[in-house]
Amino acid sequence: MARGSFVRWVIRALLVVVVLVAVACVIVFVASGRMLSARVEVPVAVAPVVLPEPDDTEALERGRYLVDHAFNCRICHAEDFGGRAEIDNAAMGRLWGPNLTTGEGSVTRDYTPADWARAIRHGLAPDGRRLILMPSEDYFAFSDEDIGAVVAYIRSMPPVDRPHPGLTVGPVARLLLVAGQISFAFDKIDHAAARTPATPGPTLEWGRVLGTTCIGCHGPGLSGGTIPGGDPSWPPAANLTRHETGLAAWTESDFVRAMREGRRPDGTAIRPPMPWQAYAGLTDDDLQALWLFLQDAAPKPHGGR
Ligand code: HEC
Numbered sequence: 001m002a003r004g005s006f007v008r009w010v011i012r013a014l015l016v017v018v019v020l021v022a023v024a025c026v027i028v029f030v031a032s033g034r035m036l037s038a039r040v041e042v043p044v045a046v047a048p049v050v051l052p053e054p055d056d057t058e059a060l061e062r063g064r065y066l067v068d069h070a071f072n073c074r075i076c077h078a079e080d081f082g083g084r085a086e087i088d089n090a091a092m093g094r095l096w097g098p099n100l101t102t103g104e105g106s107v108t109r110d111y112t113p114a115d116w117a118r119a120i121r122h123g124l125a126p127d128g129r130r131l132i133l134m135p136s137e138d139y140f141a142f143s144d145e146d147i148g149a150v151v152a153y154i155r156s157m158p159p160v161d162r163p164h165p166g167l168t169v170g171p172v173a174r175l176l177l178v179a180g181q182i183s184f185a186f187d188k189i190d191h192a193a194a195r196t197p198a199t200p201g202p203t204l205e206w207g208r209v210l211g212t213t214c215i216g217c218h219g220p221g222l223s224g225g226t227i228p229g230g231d232p233s234w235p236p237a238a239n240l241t242r243h244e245t246g247l248a249a250w251t252e253s254d255f256v257r258a259m260r261e262g263r264r265p266d267g268t269a270i271r272p273p274m275p276w277q278a279y280a281g282l283t284d285d286d287l288q289a290l291w292l293f294l295q296d297a298a299p300k301p302h303g304g305r
């Protein structure tokens, strides 16, 4: 081949690659745009949250307890609930947990009890848009009263003026969305599942409810592994089943120490994103319920999810 025609061949091949990449980008952008703007409906009647009486201080305290020690709402909606970016970079975009107070920039000021239930338990904005990053699957199993207590507590926060800077979903997040590597909570929830009203206490029944908050990271089978949509720097979630690669050798007091002090029986530290500092404030009864829940899970090798 003459030198000139070889160069022309290389240029043509490069052009084809550039065009293919551009077409792939457009496809990902259009497909993810459709997913992000689609409007859907909860396939069952939405049970509104049950708000306590305004002077019910016990319910407010229950709401605070759940928010701070089990639900971690503040990680994404800010300490003062005025909103913050949980993720903000060029690849993933600006995933903004919006202002839930009644101040300037509030998205929940005109919410009805059914709107709260739709967002927190079903993963939908009032207009039917599927919420991204918001882990509604963690909250689905909780009672109308518990979620009502959480809402009342959030409503009792002083108004914060913080406008919404706009949610942007970056190219890598769009690619992960189209590839099914990250998904909307709405699509993971069995909306018709019966919500067995469990009374909080040191029981397996309550552990099954409280333990749904562990599943996003540790997997539906609790055997851990790579956290879907997680930061690449995070360690894989640990195996919490009674398998030898999990907690087979652990006693209940080993578990309580891990949750309260962030240390394994051999003394090594449990690393982020495991939010043990939040769990450290769980009551003895709630830790016992979680232990019964873990003991009840079928043993599985690490990473089987
Ligand atoms: C892992 C981060 C994260 C956690 C934890 C989290 N949220 Fe969210 N939440 C978000 C993000 C991000 C959005 C906005 C998503 C969007 O607009 O697509 C959101 C949206 C919402 C909305 C809907 C607002 C609207 O646009 O109408 C409500 C209500 C809400 N969250 C309440 C809560 C409550 C209550 C908790 C705790 C029980 C909680 N969130 C925990 C990230 C989180």
Ligand code: HEC
Residues within 6 Å of the ligand: 210, 211, 213, 214, 215, 216, 217, 218, 234, 235, 236, 237, 238, 239, 240, 246, 255, 258, 259, 264, 269, 270, 271, 272, 273, 274, 275, 279, 290
């Ligand atoms: C945001 C993600 C996340 C959530 C939510 C979470 N964990 Fe973890 N957890 C992890 C990660 C990651 C590790 C491994 C940390 C390490 O390797 O240092 C871990 C480790 C642990 C360990 C230590 C086990 C071992 O052998 O190292 C226990 C016990 C544990 N988690 C229990 C729980 C329980 C119970 C819940 C729910 C109440 C829960 N976790 C919720 C991410 C999470």
